[in-house]
Amino acid sequence: MKILIIGGDAAGMSAASRAKRNNPDLDVTVLEKTMDVSYSACGMPYNISDPTRDIDDLVVRQADVFRDKQGIHLLTGHCAESIDPLGRTVAGTSIQGKAFQFSYDKLLIATGGSPIIPNLDGFDLPGVMALKSLEDGRKIKAFIKTNNVKKVIIIGMGYIALEMCEALRARSIAVDMVKPGSVFLPWMEKELSDAVKKEVEFHQVKMHIGHQVQKIEASGNALNVICLDITLEVDMVLVAVGIKPNSELAGRAGLEMGVDNAIAVDRRLKTSDENIYAAGDCADAYHVVTGKKTWIPLALRANRAGWAAADNICGNAVELPGVAGTAVFKVFDLEVARTGLTMDAAEKSGFEPAKVVIKTRSRAHAHPGASVIHVQMVGDKKTGRLLGVQMVGKEGVAHRINAPAVALHNQMTVAAYGQADLAYAPPFGPTWDPTLTAANQLLKRI
Numbered sequence: 001m002k003i004l005i006i007g008g009d010a011a012g013m014s015a016a017s018r019a020k021r022n023n024p025d026l027d028v029t030v031l032e033k034t035m036d037v038s039y040s041a042c043g044m045p046y047n048i049s050d051p052t053r054d055i056d057d058l059v060v061r062q063a064d065v066f067r068d069k070q071g072i073h074l075l076t077g078h079c080a081e082s083i084d085p086l087g088r089t090v091a092g093t094s095i096q097g098k099a100f101q102f103s104y105d106k107l108l109i110a111t112g113g114s115p116i117i118p119n120l121d122g123f124d125l126p127g128v129m130a131l132k133s134l135e136d137g138r139k140i141k142a143f144i145k146t147n148n149v150k151k152v153i154i155i156g157m158g159y160i161a162l163e164m165c166e167a168l169r170a171r172s173i174a175v176d177m178v179k180p181g182s183v184f185l186p187w188m189e190k191e192l193s194d195a196v197k198k199e200v201e202f203h204q205v206k207m208h209i210g211h212q213v214q215k216i217e218a219s220g221n222a223l224n225v226i227c228l229d230i231t232l233e234v235d236m237v238l239v240a241v242g243i244k245p246n247s248e249l250a251g252r253a254g255l256e257m258g259v260d261n262a263i264a265v266d267r268r269l270k271t272s273d274e275n276i277y278a279a280g281d282c283a284d285a286y287h288v289v290t291g292k293k294t295w296i297p298l299a300l301r302a303n304r305a306g307w308a309a310a311d312n313i314c315g316n317a318v319e320l321p322g323v324a325g326t327a328v329f330k331v332f333d334l335e336v337a338r339t340g341l342t343m344d345a346a347e348k349s350g351f352e353p354a355k356v357v358i359k360t361r362s363r364a365h366a367h368p369g370a371s372v373i374h375v376q377m378v379g380d381k382k383t384g385r386l387l388g389v390q391m392v393g394k395e396g397v398a399h400r401i402n403a404p405a406v407a408l409h410n411q412m413t414v415a416a417y418g419q420a421d422l423a424y425a426p427p428f429g430p431t432w433d434p435t436l437t438a439a440n441q442l443l444k445r446i
Helices: 010-022 041-048 063-070 134-146 159-170 190-202 248-252 299-313 343-348 402-409 414-418 434-443
Strands: 002-006 027-032 073-076 078-084 089-094 099-103 106-109 113-115 128-130 151-155 174-179 206-209 213-219 222-227 231-234 236-239 243-245 276-278 327-331 334-340 353-361 372-380 386-393
Touching (some): 010 106, 041 134, 063 073, 078 248, 106 299, 134 236, 151 231, 159 174, 159 190, 159 327, 174 231, 190 206, 190 327, 190 334, 190 372, 190 386, 222 236, 276 299, 334 402, 343 353, 343 372, 343 386, 353 434, 372 434, 386 402
Parallel strands (some): 002 106, 128 236, 151 174, 151 236, 174 206
Antiparallel strands (some): 078 089, 113 243, 213 222, 222 231, 327 334, 353 372
């Protein structure tokens, strides 16, 4: 059987490796348009923060390892441009400009996502950057070094924007952030969002919220970011307004599209074509709380989906239950985490949500070094189900979010979660874990 995979990062290489482990005799070919495969994209902001580190430190496994040790026919610099589902072929062009065509019995599309770049004047100027690929990371580090960058504007205030804000400040680069929306983190409870905003501003980052960018202009060696009511002059611009699924190739092939124009797949990662699968940031998923389709591009899902796609292609039936949208990021000294639904998403999904917001301690009473933890918890009045949790704090947040995430996967009620036997010791938390305290308070409202 010929397995062809388009895309050589998390989902693609996970699938290729899994398929060869399942059956070493399989013919597995991977087409990757860049020269990089299998790297830690999530580690790029932290690498960029240190000018002495090589960006290639983030490579998990070199391409030759896949070729020589696993027998995977890995072709870098090969951009797939069209899929013929009837003829079961994929055609494209190599980085040298040579046309190619490969046939397949089963195809996996793992084309990932790409940064959203506003269709405005000046966003193609030198010094206007985005961060998604390893090559993007190389360009950003090289530009900062070559141009002695002293000030950067970040357009956007999401996960990557905030991580890069910290990375740039670690290099003593002045940072301004700008976004058109009037709310800093619209998905987050205001009390928690205010704590994050305060932390960012404490580190001398200027935030321009509610300013619509009109264009970017070159001004000598500088760049002017022009908004409706302000103009900001900087050395470099980082565009971090979100990502979109790379689904155009699948769309041109006539495959069904799903949420946010991601490729629609079933729980076995199969597309609307029985011989084509899709996995990673290019494909949609089921939400474990709502049971409905969603698109939440996250690293663990990409790797897990790659494994599952390979297993199903090899005849080992595997179904993925879905995602809860569990995420965590660090911004300066704060840990910020979430899982499940916000109040707004819960209402839109047909629940009758109630919430509670508490402020408690990261360690036991009187234990030295304690700091504040903010917790928001959402539950359903009709069924009593736990629907979502958000947390912000200087310690004890990143891994604490995993307990409610597991509860969401198992459709636990708030009452049942409140009876969970969670660990306790004074250096790690109060007797009543912050999430248990939130559950006890939420029970009074549902």
